[in-house]
Every structure is written in structure tokens, then in C-alpha cells.
Amino acid sequence: MPPRFGTLDIAKFAKAAGTIxxxxxxxxxxxxxxxxELHMEIDDDPAIALxxxxxxxxxxxxxxFNVIHAPDSDWGPxxxxxxxVAGRTGVRPRGFVLRSYIxxxxxxxxxxxxxxxxxxxxxVNLRVLHDRIVGRVKLGGKTVYEVEEQxxxxxxxxxxxxxxxxxxxxxxVDNKLVVVQVDPEFVFHKAERGRARVVTLDPxxxxxxxxxxxxxxxxxxxxxxxxxxxxxxxxxxxPELPAMQGTTKVAA
Amino acid sequence: MKFGLFYEIxxxxxxxxxxxxxxxxxxxxxxxLADELGFESVFAVEHHFLEEYSHCPAPExxxxxxxxxxxxxxxxxxxxxxxxxxNHPIKIAEKTAVLDILSxxxxxxxxxxxxxxxxLGGFRANPDETKKTWDEFVRCLPQMWTQERxxxxxxxxxxxxxxxxxxxxxxxxxxMWVAVTSPGTEIDAAERGxxxxxxxxxxxxxxxxxxxxxxxxxxxxxxxxxxxxEKVATVNFLYCHNDDAEGVKTGMRLTGTFNYLASQxxxxxxxxxxxxxxxxxxxxSLRREAAGPGDDSGAPEGIAIGNPARIxxxxxxxxxxxADQINFxxxxxxTVPQEQVLNSLRLFAKEVMPHFQKNESATxxxxxx
Numbered sequence: 001m002p003p004r005f006g007t008l009d010i011a012k013f014a015k016a017a018g019t020i021x022x023x024x025x026x027x028x029x030x031x032x033x034x035x036x037e038l039h040m041e042i043d044d045d046p047a048i049a050l051x052x053x054x055x056x057x058x059x060x061x062x063x064x065f066n067v068i069h070a071p072d073s074d075w076g077p078x079x080x081x082x083x084x085v086a087g088r089t090g091v092r093p094r095g096f097v098l099r100s101y102i103x104x105x106x107x108x109x110x111x112x113x114x115x116x117x118x119x120x121x122x123x124v125n126l127r128v129l130h131d132r133i134v135g136r137v138k139l140g141g142k143t144v145y146e147v148e149e150q151x152x153x154x155x156x157x158x159x160x161x162x163x164x165x166x167x168x169x170x171x172x173v174d175n176k177l178v179v180v181q182v183d184p185e186f187v188f189h190k191a192e193r194g195r196a197r198v199v200t201l202d203p204x205x206x207x208x209x210x211x212x213x214x215x216x217x218x219x220x221x222x223x224x225x226x227x228x229x230x231x232x233x234x235x236x237x238x239p240e241l242p243a244m245q246g247t248t249k250v251a252a
Numbered sequence: 253m254k255f256g257l258f259y260e261i262x263x264x265x266x267x268x269x270x271x272x273x274x275x276x277x278x279x280x281x282x283x284x285l286a287d288e289l290g291f292e293s294v295f296a297v298e299h300h301f302l303e304e305y306s307h308c309p310a311p312e313x314x315x316x317x318x319x320x321x322x323x324x325x326x327x328x329x330x331x332x333x334x335x336x337x338x339n340h341p342i343k344i345a346e347k348t349a350v351l352d353i354l355s356x357x358x359x360x361x362x363x364x365x366x367x368x369x370x371x372l373g374g375f376r377a378n379p380d381e382t383k384k385t386w387d388e389f390v391r392c393l394p395q396m397w398t399q400e401r402x403x404x405x406x407x408x409x410x411x412x413x414x415x416x417x418x419x420x421x422x423x424x425x426x427x428m429w430v431a432v433t434s435p436g437t438e439i440d441a442a443e444r445g446x447x448x449x450x451x452x453x454x455x456x457x458x459x460x461x462x463x464x465x466x467x468x469x470x471x472x473x474x475x476x477x478x479x480x481x482e483k484v485a486t487v488n489f490l491y492c493h494n495d496d497a498e499g500v501k502t503g504m505r506l507t508g509t510f511n512y513l514a515s516q517x518x519x520x521x522x523x524x525x526x527x528x529x530x531x532x533x534x535x536x537s538l539r540r541e542a543a544g545p546g547d548d549s550g551a552p553e554g555i556a557i558g559n560p561a562r563i564x565x566x567x568x569x570x571x572x573x574x575a576d577q578i579n580f581x582x583x584x585x586x587t588v589p590q591e592q593v594l595n596s597l598r599l600f601a602k603e604v605m606p607h608f609q610k611n612e613s614a615t616x617x618x619x620x621x
Contacts, residue, residue, distance in 0.1 A: 155525060
């Protein structure tokens with residue numbers, strides 16, 4: 001029996017993909033970033049349409065909602081929000097980025113050009129309140145994404161395991177569409193865990209539909225402060241093939 | 253060194269009533285043969301919702317069927333989930349007692365707490381709590397098995413005084429084990445006087461260290477049961493064939509299929525950060541080890557696949573770590589045809605087992621354990 005693989009319409013999805021200029025970008029460390037991450041189970045069968053053939057689904061399928069605030073960077077402070085669908089490349093857990101929104105043009109250009117992230121400009125913010133932490137994205141004044149962590153409790157950063165990202169990008173090197181893997185490293189200063197709540201989600205703003213990104217069951221939310229290093233791009237994959245067959249190492 | 257079977261009961265899609273029944277029938281046929289060949293025990297997991305990977309949510313039923321068609325092989329829970337959302341402790345005490353009676357005193361009771369969000373989330377169990385409820389359950393079980401009248405007021409559950417019947421056939425009660433996946437759980441097993449039912453094996457050195465640590469700590473244990481079950485079991489894959497290349501090739505297909513299936517599941521730690529699950533548990537560890545460094549044949553070190561000579565070497569290496577028993581996974585997704593599985597068991601019993609039975613007799617004659 002063949003394994004289940006993603007059925008994402010690559011050509012359609014490529015319209016919002018970033019463009020990576022080369023695979024030789026240097027690693028970049030962002031100090032003291034705040035990261036809000038939610039895990040939400042999603043409707044299994046339709047969500048397979050949100051994964052490329054490179055990946056196969058987790059059981060159960062879940063989505064990862066991130067909002068990251070970098071107080072300082074080469075491009076000034078920025079806040080970025082994204083939605084990923086968790087899956088597997090071969091036997092490794094990975095999250096496929098559907099789309100990201102960012103509030104800083106220079107950061108958007110760098111994140112797309114150097115790592116190929118599918119970023120678009122929007123009004124993005126992360127608010128740390130006493131009773132909750134809220135991440136929000138507004139497009140043209142309309143809220144398309146609002147997520148919360150409630151009932152926060154301290155945990156150890158050692159307990160956090162963020163999984164690496166995969167995203168579709170136009171490659172100027174190969175002149176074709178590729179799936180880029182980015183596996184950031186983290187040094188945690190503070191970590192909390194609480195209840196996850198998706199207040200608002202417009203799936204179409206993330207290249208999905210109400211059925212393919214149907215949020216069903218909250219798993220948890222966590223909030224960390226960390227130093228985050230975006231590494232060199234090490235692996236790219238052919239979006240039409242399973243990772244076991246279509247992965248290329250581009251850096252040590 | 254003793255040998256057992258370890259069942260996940262992996263069923264490939266499409267799931268028709270016939271495919272499910274065929275896989276169960278084949279497992280029972282293997283157990284019947286293993287009983288005749290002199291295998292020590294058969295363990296069955298308790299897993300829920302782990303599609304294709306494991307269709308074994310009711311191990312007590314499978315093990316009862318095993319007991320009914322065999323004469324001497326021991327039947328073991330590997331494990332029963334000690335989390336109240338999965339199993340009420342009274343039901344565990346009752347069902348294990350009945351299985352012990354039906355099997356004529358052949359039951360082994362492995363205990364554990366589940367390692368996947370797939371299961372914990374499905375039952376809406378709190379991952380932060382599972383280690384605590386496991387600890388509470390394993391202290392209660394021997395009391396429920398042995399006290400005529402029992403009452404309990406605890407942290408996760410309670411009951412007024414009642415008579416829990418029947419009592420197990422084995423006296424004072426069946427041997428108790430702990431599933432050891434997370435680092436340090438072997439210490440939990442030793443401190444409570446329970447067997448260490450290894451579901452990962454790491455490297456030889458790591459295993460040896462774990463076994464030494466276990467044996468040292470269990471000397472001063474405070475047993476939860478009425479006796480100490482000082483035993484260390486580990487898990488492995490098995491495919492034995494006279495042609496080494498064929499054995500390795502088929503064995504690697506088995507491990508590769510298992511790896512693929514296991515990778516889809518959502519480990520508790522990946523989904524839900526908690527100190528209660530410091531490692532990713534059974535699945536990634538077995539994956540890593542089954543794909544670890546090996547020799548030119550492609551067989552990872554220590555995996556019991558290949559010809560009898562290769563498997564004897566692997567088993568001897570595990571024996572030297574101090575392990576008492578190896579439990580073997582025989583199939584995944586029916587990737588190995590049934591006749592080949594049965595032949596592999598026959599060949600293993602004929603060519604490999606005698607090397608270790610001699611050692612056991614010699615150890616016993618020398619007054620060893």
C-alpha cells in the first residue's frame with residue numbers, strides 16, 4: 001500500500017511563493033525574539049491538500065500558528081506571523097509554511113531573498129497581556145488572523161521542541177520551484193505554556209479554504225523568549241517528489 | 253537469554269473486515285508456532301488510533317486468544333495504559349485477573365502511560381499527569397489483586413470498600429513490568445521492584461549502563477508488589493534466513509516499513525511541551541536505531557536480521573549488556589509474507605536459540621541468576 005503524500009496544487013500555490021536568490025546565505029541570529037506558537041488539530045483528509053508531495057501527513061494532522069516579534073535586526077524591529085501545516089519529510093517532523101505576513105518591508109525582502117519565505121506585507125502585532133498573549137494580522141484593515149495563549153504557566157525551555165520549516169519558493173539558482181528547508185536553532189531564555197485559542201482565521205489569506213484548514217481541536221499554546229538563529233539553507237526538495245527521492249543537499 | 257514476541261498488530265490499508273481478521277489470524281498462527289518452538293512469552297501493546305501502525309486497542313482479548321491456543325508461552329501486556337481516561341484501575345485489576353485465570357497463570361503485566369499525542373489527545377488525557385497516574389496505579393494494582401476487601405482514596409481516583417473479584421491465578425500476583433522508553437524510566441522500574449520492559453535499546457554501551465544501574469538500584473527497592481521482578485527485556489526486529497543477503501534485505505524492508513509508519517505518529521513531546529515527556533519515546537528511538545550504523549551488508553548493528561550466524565552475534569552482544577530477554581517484532585504492514593515469518597521463527601528456534609539455552613543451563617548450573 002503506497003504511503004499517503006501531500007496533494008498540494010503546486011502551480012496554484014506558487015503564485016504567493018517567495019523567490020530565493022541563492023543558497024549561500026549566511027546564518028543570522030536574532031536576539032531576544034518573542035515567539036507565540038499554537039498547535040491546533042485540523043480536519044485530516046482535506047488538509048492533505050495543503051502539503052506538497054514532498055511530505056506526508058502526521059496522525060493526527062495539525063496546524064502551527066506562529067507570531068514572532070524580533071525587537072532588533074539588521075532591518076529594524078519586525079513582527080511576522082505564519083501558518084504551517086505539520087507533516088513529515090521521510091521520517092522527520094516538519095511544518096509546511098502556507099503563508100507569512102510581516103510588518104517590515106526590508107525584513108520581508110531579506111527573508112524572501114535569502115531563505116525564500118513566502119512573506120507578504122501586512123499589519124502584524126504581538127501583544128503580551130497579563131491574562132493572555134495575542135497575535136494578530138490585519139490586511140487592509142480587516143483581521144484575518146488572531147490567535148491567543150491563555151492561562152499561562154512557566155515551563156522549561158528544554159521542554160520546547162520547535163520543528164523545522166519547509167516552504168515553496170521560486171529558485172533563481174535552479175530557475176524552478178523548490179521546497180526549502182529551514183531549521184532554526186534556539187537558545188531559550190523563558191518559556192510558558194497555556195491554552196490555545198484561534199479567535200479569527202481567514203483561510204483564504206493563507207492560500208487555504210475553509211475545509212482544507214478547518215481548525216478542530218486545540219492542543220496547546222506556548223510563548224518563549226529566545227535567541228533564534230536562521231541557519232544557512234542546507235536542503236532543498238523537489239515539490240513533486242517524496243523527500244526520500246527528491247532531496248538535494250546544498251550546504252554542509 | 254530468553255526470547256519473546258512483541259505485537260503491535262500493523263494492518264495495511266484498505267481496511268476491510270477481511271484484512272483485519274487476516275492479520276489477527278496470522279499473528280495467532282505465529283504465536284501458536286512460537287509456543288511450540290519454545291519462545292518464552294508474547295507481549296501485545298495497547299494502542300489507540302494509530303492507523304496502520306497498530307490495530308491493537310484491546311490486548312487483553314488478543315492475549316486471551318493466544319492463551320487459548322497455546323500451552324506454555326506466557327502472555328504479557330506490553331503495556332496496559334495506566335491513565336484513567338484510558339483504563340479505570342478497577343477494570344485493569346479485574347481483567348488481568350481473569351486473563352491470568354484463563355491462561356492458567358501465564359500472565360505478565362506490563363504497565364505504562366502512552367507516548368503519543370495521537371492517543372493522549374484522543375482520550376483528552378493531560379500529558380502532564382500520566383507519570384503521576386501511572387505511579388498511583390502500579391501501587392494500587394497489587395493491593396487490589398491480593399486484598400479481599402479494598403478501598404482507596406487517592407489523587408487521581410478513589411473507591412469505597414468493595415471486594416474485587418476474581419483474584420489472579422498466580423500467587424501472590426502476576427509479575428509486573430514498566431515500559432521503558434524515556435531516559436531514567438529504568439530507574440523508576442528498579443525503585444519499584446518491577447521488570448524493565450525496554451521498548452528502545454539504544455547502543456550496547458548505553459544499554460549496559462542502564463542494566464547495571466537497574467540492578468544496582470533494585471537491590472534497595474521498595475517493591476510495589478508482593479515480590480521483586482528483577483528482569484530486563486529489550487526489543488528488536490527479527491527476520492532470520494539461511495541466505496544472509498536475503499535475510500538482511502527482507503529485514504531492512506521490515507525495519508523501513510516500521511520506520512515509515514512510526515514517523516507519522518505525533519509524539520507527545522512534539523505536540524505538547526512538558527517535562528513529563530523528556531524524549532520522543534519509542535518511535536523515533538527505534539527508528540534511529542533501526543537505521544543506525546552497521547556493516548557492509550547494510551544491516552544496522554544489533555538488529556536481529558540476516559542469517560543465523562549474524563543474528564547469534566547480535567543476540568550475544570545484547571546478552572553481554574546484561575539483558576535477560578529480547579522481544580521480537582516480526583512484521584509491519586504485512587510486508588513480510590506469513591510463510592516467511594513462520595520460516596524465520598523456525599530457523600531462529602533451530603539455529604539460534606540453542607546457543608543461548610546452553611548458556612542459560614551453564615549459568616544455572618553455576619548458581620547464577
